[in-house]
Amino acid sequence: MLKTQAYTSDGQSPFFDEMLRPDGTPRPAYAEILKWLSGQSRASFKAKQEEADAIFRRLGITFAVYGAEEANERVIPFDMIPRIISAAEWRFLERGIEQRVRSLNAFLYDIYHRQEIVRAGKIPSSMVNENPAFLPEMMGFDPPGNVYAHIIGVDLVRTGENGFFVLEDNLRTPSGVSYMLENREAMMHLFPELFAAHRVAPVERYPELLRQTLESMAPRECDSDPTIAVLTPGVFNSAYFEHAFLADQMGVELVQGSDLIIEDGALYMRTIRGKERLHVLYRRLDDAFLDPLNFRPDSLLGVPGLFDLYRAGKVTIVNAPGTGIADDKAVYAYVPEIVSFYTGEKPILDNVQTFRCSIDDERGHVLDKLDELVVKEVHGSGGYGMLIGPHASKKERADFAEKIRANPANYIAQPTLSLSTCPAFCPEGVAPRHVDLRPFVLVGDRVRVTPGGLTRVAMKKGSLVVNSSQGGGTKDTWVLED
Amino acid sequence: MRIAITHISEYRYDGPAGSAVQALRLTPAPVKGQTLVSWKVEAPGIDSACSYTDGFGNLVHLVSPPADSTVVRIAATGVVETTDTGGVSGWTGEAVAAGAFLRSTPMTTADTAIEAMAEAVRSDDRLATLHALMDAVSEHVAYEPGSTHAQTTAAAAFDAKMGVCQDHAHIFIAASRFLRIPARYVTGYLLLEDGAEAPAHHAWAEAYVDDLGWVGFDAANCLCPTDRYVRLGAGLDAASAAPIRGVRRMTGEESLTVDVDVQAVGQGQSQSQSQSGGSQSQQ
Amino acid sequence: MLGRTASNLFWMARYIERAENVARLTEVGHRLSLTPDVGSGYREDWYSTLAAAGCLDKFDSGRNRPTAAAVHKYLLFDRSNPSSVSACLEAARHNGRSVRTALTREVWEALNSTWIEFSNFQPADFGPGKLPELLDWVRQRSILFRGAVQGTLLRDEGYHFIETGTFVERSDNTARILDVKYNVLLPTTGTAGDERGMHQWETILRSASAHRSYRHVYKSRYRPANVLDFLILRPEMPRSLRFCQDRLEWSAAALAAATSGGAASLALARESGLKLRESAVDRIFQVGLHEYLTEFLTRTAEFADTLAGDFHFN
Known part of the structure; x- marks a missing residue:
């Protein structure tokens, strides 16, 4: 039998556990899982784990660690115990996510047109117009369907029974959806009996829905079936596996900038049969690298003139250039106001409490409580230029305080979050580990939220860092149907 | 005043051009003080080019010359009717x-x-500030052709105390933005006075003044544009507003010759200059 | 299919084939270095190994004559040598990874696991005693790749780009092996009972894994005319120029049929094929063996260029 004492022997955990209540009884959604866990032996579970690892290695699901040699591609650890979300919880999340992505798309439309939200004084002009993530070149353009962010990965954390918070809205080129799909494949292969005992909402249609979303975004002048391609920076990109995977699953070409040419005011890819016109480009390349004619001139990854074609309505770029302004860390603090401004409703999903160092009172609070807060650079990403107050030395905090005083607008601060825990298969048995959740959203002719998403789990005991680069793993995420 | 313009750029490659694209911002916008009587842009591939109006109000043509071209000639010609607005372009739309x-x-x-420098001219009257700024830039930076190049920054030219119209405009813009006055780069043509020594292909700055809209400031000549100025395009800086921007996926040398001829129609006045320079290329 | 995909498939196959050929040449060189030195044979054999592998001009031995250890290291592990086994396996895998979705799992695994295992090898672990084992392993892995291609791939354009890559590389290799030693194959040099000649001819056959099958086909001792017949003209010998050319012609025809393109490369393949089918050993001698092989190598290179042009991957 599998030990689950690791759960209770620690006594009261200060964290919200998604499987067990503080009194040790299971929450209803996990009842079957707990029963199943207690029926597993350690040896059989270990054997399954090895089988799972072999599946992932064979599929070649790897990620490259930045700065590491190619040989260091690793398989992200996969934890076999599914993370369960009840039907009621999911309905709430789905509504909240839909409201949020609709609002953010409305925000993008507005700031690239009349900027009513700036005129209304809800957000400072400089935060939009002088933000590096804002592309003035996008102003006055109507993208097909007026959609800017088509593919979104919303990072959510949970801290309590009803405590769900949005940590980040990823509106540029969010990754991870291939892990969501492969995790489900692996689980169905490993534990068919568990699927028989639960009504799990399917995720397998994602590639088909992605394709439909992309097709619905074809340029207005395209009157036949649009041709779609996925644009990748190339094999050395850390998410290359996912780019290839999605292109393959959708049955479209995976192209690099060097495969594309512009002729006679249209975009073509070079095939063995000559050139073939492209209508929709799902790009997994940052704005700056998309087009050396319009953006970074030293980019060898992009296609010169691509942005001009886009503005002329000859090709659709997905996500639109310039969406980064809406997931900028400084703008993040304004998202609740953005939601209210465009929907007239109260936000369903809350932000994590965020202090803006640009505002005197808030900065004062941040400087006082530096030992309790996480401070982030507004334009940094992926944990660069960050201070984790509770783990920093006195000197590190003092140095960071200086940086904040010198350039307050460049920093925001958030409390350290008490992430919820889920059961994970660990050396000591089944033990609680901290998790977050990235649901994937498609916005085309309608908004589609794939049930579940990617659960990331910190495999180290007590760790709150779920990033794969720091030893984090993933779990299959189940949304139960009523 | 009626002004006739011929603006010819000729790129010569030492081999076939290969895969190349050029974005042309070569059509004057109808702003306050100027009306197009006639205008034409000629370039290889222009008939099948795509075009759109960019965020800065410029009509853009994206052309891709045939891969085997060794010479690419781009010509903008036309006649513009101008009036003196005291440099005011107004709300340009x-x-x-x-x-x-x-x-x-x-x-x-x-x-x-x-x-x-900007602090020294700061005042409550925005228009007065801008005039003082133009004087300051003009006084500090000498007009010295060849002293700077296309990528010279405002700070470098200011430090060197010399430059050409592009540098004067960049310095003016940098200072104006520092004073929180919106400013932008404008390209255009200048009908020179008899015997004047300056290129007819010109650039200056525009700044935003609440009651007037956009107002031109030519720090290189220390005056606001008159009816001798034809405004071609606008952008955040010289790179953003460039009349021709190109990228070529081929190594090899290329040379560029630009000929600009500006004359007053029916008055027999004319200037013509040439300049040579490189342009962007990529492997 | 993207032009780049065709290029990646073509080069993936070329690099795997090249790794196998370099391993075989190294094996033959190693074997020679163990047999009694005949005259200046010892030194010359390393030079010809390097020449046959196409690496002679880049191999820098300083003023010293190449030593076995230096040559082994250069041909097997040196990343700066684009034809080393190490560089070939990496390039093959890199090309394969770029077109992962055009490959079957079996083909990808053959590439991927080969490269991963090889990159864990330490050159120091492969002294003279262990060398044959390593070289044999490389050849086995290449054969595994070929088997995966033959057994699992759909016969679409992708397959034929792989085939053209394989056989361009293989025919190029066989022609170079012959050309490096063409002087010992001339009719004037071969007399019965010439021990030194026998030794050289066997070496040539071994370099193409043909020394055993030769006996089955000719039921006689090694003779230069037969060696040439076998490695150039025999359609049943899988490393002969004729065999490679037949396969190239077949794949070029399949590509032309599938894409309604590729006319120029198909015409070149047909022309080369016709020339080989009409050849005979005595006529080759008339033209001059070296001249004949040089022309063949030029035509093969031209075919590869034309193929890339036809299918937009140059």
Whole structure:
């Protein structure tokens, strides 16, 4: 039998556990899982784990660690115990996510047109117009369907029974959806009996829905079936596996900038049969690298003139250039106001409490409580230029305080979050580990939220860092149907 | 005043051009003080080019010359009717918000020296500030052809105390933005006075003044544009407003010759100059 | 299919084939270095190994004559040598990874696991005693790749780009092996009972894994005319120029049929094929063996260029 004492022997955990209540009884959604866990032996579970690892290695699901040699591609650890979300919880999340992505798309439309939200004084002009993530070149353009962010990965954390918070809205080129799909494949292969005992909402249609979303975004002048391609920076990109995977699953070409040419005011890819016109480009390349004619001139990854074609309505770029302004860390603090401004409703999903160092009172609070807060650079990403107050030395905090005083607008601060825990298969048995959740959203002719998403789990005991680069793993995420 | 313009750029490659694209911002916008009587842009592939109006109000043509071209000739010709508005272009109708013209770009970032100059002219009257700024830039930076190049920053030219119209405009813009006055780069043509020594292909700055809209400031000549000026295009800086921007996926040498001829129609006045320079290319 | 995909498939196959050929040449060189030195044979054999592998001009031995250890290291592990086994396996895998979705799992695994295992090898672990084992392993892995291609791939354009890559590389290799030693194959040099000649001819056959099958086909001792017949003209010998050319012609025809393109490369393949089918050993001698092989190598290179042009991957 599998030990689950690791759960209770620690006594009261200060964290919200998604499987067990503080009194040790299971929450209803996990009842079957707990029963199943207690029926597993350690040896059989270990054997399954090895089988799972072999599946992932064979599929070649790897990620490259930045700065590491190619040989260091690793398989992200996969934890076999599914993370369960009840039907009621999911309905709430789905509504909240839909409201949020609709609002953010409305925000993008507005700031690239009349900027009513700036005129209304809800957000400072400089935060939009002088933000590096804002592309003035996008102003006055109507993208097909007026959609800017088509593919979104919303990072959510949970801290309590009803405590769900949005940590980040990823509106540029969010990754991870291939892990969501492969995790489900692996689980169905490993534990068919568990699927028989639960009504799990399917995720397998994602590639088909992605394709439909992309097709619905074809340029207005395209009157036949649009041709779609996925644009990748190339094999050395850390998410290359996912780019290839999605292109393959959708049955479209995976192209690099060097495969594309512009002729006679249209975009073509070079095939063995000559050139073939492209209508929709799902790009997994940052704005700056998309087009050396319009953006970074030293980019060898992009296609010169691509942005001009886009503005002329000859090709659709997905996500639109310039969406980064809406997931900028400084703008993040304004998202609740953005939601209210465009929907007239109260936000369903809350932000994590965020202090803006640009505002005197808030900065004062941040400087006082530096030992309790996480401070982030507004334009940094992926944990660069960050201070984790509770783990920093006195000197590190003092140095960071200086940086904040010198350039307050460049920093925001958030409390350290008490992430919820889920059961994970660990050396000591089944033990609680901290998790977050990235649901994937498609916005085309309608908004589609794939049930579940990617659960990331910190495999180290007590760790709150779920990033794969720091030893984090993933779990299959189940949304139960009523 | 009626002004006839011929603007010819000729690229010569030492082999076939290969895969190349060029974005042309070569059509004057109908702003206050100028009306197009006639205008034509000729370039290889222009008939099948795609075109759109960019956020800055420029009509853009994206052309791709045939891969085997060894010479690419791009010509903009036409006649423009101008009136003297005292430099006021007014509300020019572009999509980009005035607030976005406070963004600094690598070429228009003020350093402490430019900031000090701007501080010295700061006043409550925006128009007076801008005139004083034009005087200050004009006085500090000597007109010296060949002293700078296409990528010279405002700070470098200010430090060197010399430059050409592009540098004067960049320095003016950097200082104006530092003073929180939206400013932008404008390209165009200048009908020279008899015997004047300056290129007819010109550039200056525009700044935003609440009651007037956009107002031109030509720090190189220390005056606001008159009816001798034809405004071609606008952008955040010289790179953003460039009349021709190109990228070529081929190594090899290329040379560029530009001929600009500006004359007053029916008055027999004319100037013609040439300049040579490189342009962007990529492997 | 993207032009780049065709290029990646073509080069993936070329690099795997090249790794196998370099391993075989190294094996033959190693074997020679163990047999009694005949005259200046010892030194010359390393030079010809390097020449046959196409690496002679880049191999820098300083003023010293190449030593076995230096040559082994250069041909097997040196990343700066684009034809080393190490560089070939990496390039093959890199090309394969770029077109992962055009490959079957079996083909990808053959590439991927080969490269991963090889990159864990330490050159120091492969002294003279262990060398044959390593070289044999490389050949086995290449054969595994070929088997995966033959057994699992759909016969679409992708398959034929792989085939053209394989056989361009293989025919190029066989022609170079012959050309490096063409002087010992001339009719004037071969007399019965010439021990030194026998030794050289066997070496040539071994370099193409043909020394055993030769006996089955000719039921006689090694003779230069037969060696040439076998490695150039025999359609049943899988490393002969004729065999490679037949396969190239077949794949070029399949590509032309599938894409309604590729006319120029198909015409070149047909022309080369016709020339080989009409050849005979005595006529080759008339033209001059070296001249004949040089012309063949030029035509093969031209075919590869034309193929890339036809299918937009140059």
